[in-house]
């Protein structure tokens with residue numbers, strides 16, 4: 001069975017991009033090599049009780065040393081594009097000077113992609129902030145936004161020039177701001193809604209400040225940002241539950257998308273977090289609202305909400321629905337609903353990419369094979385939902401499966417496997433799962449016309 005969109009889907013058009021994604025800290029390893037500085041995730045992992053079983057990204061998939069093999073796997077899959085991120089602490093020293101050895105790694109990676117005819121979607125920030133910046137307040141310090149723009153400038157000068165198809169400033173600012181500074185489940189592990197709101201503002205400001213340099217240095221590439229979004233559904237039809245669902249979407253989606261696309265924070269957010277408004281200087285919102293060429297959406301699941309009294313919402317967990325080993329509900333229709341709502345809510349919505357979609361499962365190798373049936377079905381059903389949204393007029397240009405391979409799943413360590421490719425973390429042996437083989441079959445048939 002192919003892992004493919006349904007017959008007649010607009011996703012079969014030849015210029016629709018199919019790919020797979022990874023991020024630096026989750027796969028690279030080589031944490032102490034070639035001048036790489038400490039990141040907030042190194043520090044977080046070394047703090048007892050933060051990551052399951054005390055695991056860390058010191059070795060991860062050892063991709064830093066095995067990237068040629070991983071490029072060959074991408075070629076075997078037949079993807080049009082590969083989405084990866086640059087480790088900021090690898091490429092810039094404390095004083096903002098370039099680290100040639102670190103930059104060289106990404107040059108070799110981009111050259112390898114070019115040789116194989118695979119487009120590069122390059123993310124600048126997938127959560128691995130240099131620790132020395134966190135020591136000065138991290139994303140709570142406005143200066144970090146300017147340091148980020150400097151970093152974007154350096155990277156686009158060093159790596160631009162036709163090698164990169166699309167630059168992404170941030171992956172999921174919601175996670176950086178909320179999980180990092182609001183509930184503490186991610187690095188740097190701080191816990192205050194006020195801090196989360198301020199961190200979000202500086203993340204978005206950094207995004208806007210980076211855009212002019214990215215455009216000037218690499219004018220032919222696309223420039224955009226990636227947000228993790230989820231639709232919220234009311235548990236009952238009551239007005240209170242419908243309000244709870246809307247508040248959830250404010251918190252999960254509009255907190256990021258309204259500043260980017262409307263130039264303002266959603267007023268509702270401050271009903272949820274009273275008195276937590278960030279400090280915004282004159283002109284900031286115009287910087288944040290600078291035009292982008294595309295918006296990447298990472299889609300995994302939905303939320304069902306119930307009111308718990310005024311301006312307080314409660315997640316509802318229903319039994320008897322399909323879930324993954326992350327305990328996230330499988331709800332493909334959510335992708336269509338979300339995209340149609342975006343089209344309705346944002347008249348200036350840029351073209352979309354699904355920059356992440358995928359699931360974790362307990363995969364193991366038996367007789368050289370990994371039979372990940374649920375993943376094949378998950379991807380197919382989400383492809384179908386994306387097709388339906390496109391048929392309703394939503395402009396979607398590409399789709400990246402998360403992830404190319406099993407990797408360091410943040411606070412969950414190596415236990416949760418999201419890969420198309422299985423990784424044995426003892427031996428670093430890679431094995432293509434059935435989903436990968438079925439995806440490759442589809443892409444090969446498609447290329448054959």
Ligand code: GBH
Nearest residue numbers: 023171172175228300301302303328329409
């Ligand atoms: C992404 O984040 C990351 O970009 C990536 O690095 C990571 O490996 C991948 O996802 C898998 O986790 O409880 O059902 O409401 C995803 C951000 C935030 C998405 C929490 C799911 C909860 C779903 N996630 N959200 S649910």
